[in-house]
Amino acid sequence: MNSSNHVLSETSMSTIPRQNGIQTPLTSLHFNLDQEEILKRESSNKESMIDQKSKNQEHIVFNNSEISYEEYIEDIEEVEKERAKSFDAPRRVLSLVEKWREWQKEAMAALAEHEPDIHKPWKILPTEKKIEPGIEVPIRIEDIRDKIIKDLQDNIRMEQQYEKERKEFEAEEAKNRQKQLEQTHTILSRHWRAYMKNMIKLEEEENWVRYMTCDGLPNPGLLSDMNTFLFLWSLEDELATMDTIEEKCRVIIHLLNKLDKIIRFSTLITKEYVTECETIAAQLRLKLQRWIDLACYRMLRNIETNMTRENTKTTRYVRTTNKAICCVWAPITLPIGMKRQVTERDRLSVFPGVGKCIEIEFKEIKLRIKMPSDMDCHCMAIRGLWLAYDHYSIGSNSYWMSKLPELFDLWNPTLGLFEYSVKEYDEKIRIGEEQAEGRRLRLEEKKAILEKLEYPSVPRIDRRKRVRKQKKSSPKDHQTEFESMLTSILPSKSELLPYLPTPNEIILEREEKAMSESKKLLFTRCEKTEVNLRKYKILGGVFCVDILYQPPQPKDLGKDTYLTTLELPKEPKFVPFYKPYETPQSDPDSERTPEIIEAEMKALEEAMDALVLLTLKLPDSVFWFEPPVVAHWLPEKRIWSTKDIHDIKYNEEKQTIAFRTGRLGIHGLAGYKYANLPFQSWELKPETKKSGCVHIGVILTVTAAMVQAEFLIREDQVCLKSFTGITSTPLEEILGEYFKLEYLIERLQQVGCDLFPERDAASYLKGLPIKHPIAEKHLRECMALLSTSYIFSWSRWNATRDFREIVLQFKEAHGCIAKERTNQMLLVTPSRTMRIRCTEVSSEFSDLPFEDQDTKYYADLYQLALHTAGIKTRLLTKQITYKLASTVTQLLERTNVISMSS
DSSP: OOOOOOEEOOOOEEEEEOTTSOEEEEEOOOBOOOHHHHHHHHHHSHHHHHHTGGGGEEEEEETTEEEEEEOOTTHHHHHHHHHTTSTTHHHHHHHHHHHHHHHHHHHHHHHHHSOOOTTOOEEEESSOOOOOTTSOOOEEHHHHHHHHHHHHHHHHHHHHHHHHHHHHHHHHHHHHHHHHHHHHHHHHHHHHHHHHHHHHHHHHHHHHHHHHOOSSOOOTTOHHHHHHHHHHHHTTGGGOOTTTHHHHHHHHHHHHHHHHHHHHHOSSOOHHHHHHHHHHHHHHHHHHHHHHHHHHHHHHTTHHHHSEESSSSEEEEEEEOSSEEEEEEEEOOOOOOSSSOOOHHHHHHHSTTTTSOOEEEEGGGTEEEEOOTTOOOTTEEEEEEEESSOOSGGGSGGGSOOOOOTTOGGGOTTOOHHHHHHHHHHHHHHHHHHHHHHHHHHHHHHHHHHHHHHSOOOOOOOHHHHHHHHHOOOHHHHHHHHHHHHHHHSOOGGGSOOOOOOHHHHHHHHHHHHHHHHHHHHSOOOOTTBOOTTTEEEEEEEEEEEEEEOOOOOEEEETTEEEOOOOSSOSOOBOOOBOOOOOOOOOTTSOOOHHHHHHHHHHHHHHHHTSEEEEEEOOTTSOOSSOOEEEEEETTTTEEEOTTEEEEEEETTTTEEEEEESBOEEEEEEEETTTTOSBSEEEEEEOOOTTSSOOOOEEEEEEOSSOEEEEEEETTEEEEEEEESSOOGGGTTTBTOEEOHHHHHHHHHHTTOOOOOOGGGGGTSSSOOOOOHHHHHHHHHHHHHTTTTEEEEOOGGGGGSOTTOEEEEEEESSSHHHHHSOOEEEEEOSSOEEEESOOTTOSSOOOOBSSTTOOOOOSSHHHHHHHHSOHHHHHHHHHOOHHHHHHHHHHHHHHTTTTSBO
């Protein structure tokens, strides 16, 4: 056989990811140099090659053991052999063979451009040969195959042992986790029971107070009383006047607030009772609006007596209350002789505004109305009505968050981390039992590959080919021989069993799929022009612009006798007004001369002039972080729509907005709910008095996109301590005052400062680091237990981790040594909680333990603090009251700072 040397040049390096986290460098090797050129270079560089011999070795690490290999082509098989120790070995071996061929082609292309390194004469010989001194000793293919066989045998044996040890380790860890979580669950359950007992007691006291209250109003908690009240109110339509509007608005809104509180927070009612309460509340809203319309009708029945004259031709009426402001403008119809025919000239003189646009300003509601030129308002009245409440949005489908199917246990509010961990471990055991047969088959597959390596089939070689091969043997022939051996041993891709994922991978894939699917299900789909009330909220109340027909006016017959024509039914009649706007279309084939452009502009102005122009000053009681969306309420569809709103002009300096509408009725200004999301940072810390000794409350500071709010929690009361970033005029009444949490949240949302996103916010915002719901919920409860003794804050690493990893900073607030320490990083997962070595200013994230000796296992944050905190910290943790812990938990849940911070 020809003894020509096969030289391999190292041209590129690539990295193979290992299942155990180790990355193995694999050298791309190739046969490309001619025999004579190699011998010439070897003879001229023997001494330098001897000096470089120690550098021609590479250390490849497998399974925490270090093996030194010469960089021969068989190193690829060594890597493949070591990779066989993983569960998915067959699939990975095949992929390595394919990639090896690609690396070979790339390296050969690189050798064509660059001169090979003569100091690395790697050689592979099919048989042993005597080598001169100073030359690298070659290795036979049979030697590499023997090495592969030995390591593959070790791999199969270690895999069986690893599977056994893995089950034992997971069982022991699950036992410790359940033991620790049970301790935390006992404490949380004790707080929860005390909180619920207090809630039930307060609810019973409130029910008794309502029952004993003698204010002439029905008990909102009794459906029979509410139904009786509605029936008696329906018999009082004749009493509807502008003088009774204020009292009726106060009573009805009071009852609606009581019903809403019962629906949202009562713990002693059933679903059927809630449905009945919602039906009664809807009837109260409709009845209140009808009462206001009837009051306006009765006022218009005698314009001369009830309204105030502006001049001889127009009159005006204004009624101002806390909950509603009603403004009415009407032209006066002057008497005309019976024998005289009304001419167009008389009409122009009697009804002002004919021939030009009627323009009215209602200063009380800061509204200006400009009617189209073809509306003379003859025998009509224009009403501008502002209502401080929005009783329309609640009837829209997009007002309510979409419900998730019961299959999504991640969002089950009754499922805690303790129950979840037990359920998850049982599911892993079940999956492992189902996969036992599949893993056995894959192990047998590895053994079959090993058997082929041990007893390879010897192909029959034709004598003529054997003589030809003895006469000439090139590097390419040996390479082909090596490839043929691999091809004969390794099965094809179709013959291999598919990759079998581990139980952890299956559960992780399920949860990721559930997270992705939940975002789609929680997203509320709307029409193209519909305002999605999950993204927007009607702010500053609603305002109505209507045109009503004037009812027949009484005629004075003298001697205190009046004659009035009575039209049935005795209710207001609204003038239908609907003018759809269509943009004038120009001829695309015609030449756009200045005359044509001017004609198009004129046609556009005429089309706009046919619409009603409304100019409104934005309410000062609302934060307008972005220009509002003007919407019109469509009662037939029960939606807010922007379809007939055109030519919107927003003046940020004057805080005014002007628009044209082709439909009269109810209009509203919708503010973007997520203008302050995502949060920039947050911090939860104990409140400290000036003496620095007593901690009586907890402070949560939230830095949002445009504002910064600081909440102070004391027992079950919360106050907005400070508010910066924008003028706080709308919050002057509540700043520094203590309220129940839900009432404070409602007040902030009413003024457009919504810092309390719900769980569907991630469906409308991109880039939010949504975390595991159950792990996040348990973390909030643990943070609340430790809120008087620890400082927690935002970490920039949290947004970069996957949904099962929560990263935040924490630090003890008491103790001389603890105060001198810097913030530590905390890594929380559903399976464990640990302090990590990474810091906020580190160049990259690391999940290594904070201390090398720190090998203790902690199932959650409370267990970690219990075993690592100082004496004073542990004492303060035990002294926290259930009211404070429950209120802190609720505030963290409503702000959702962990998942809503970028």
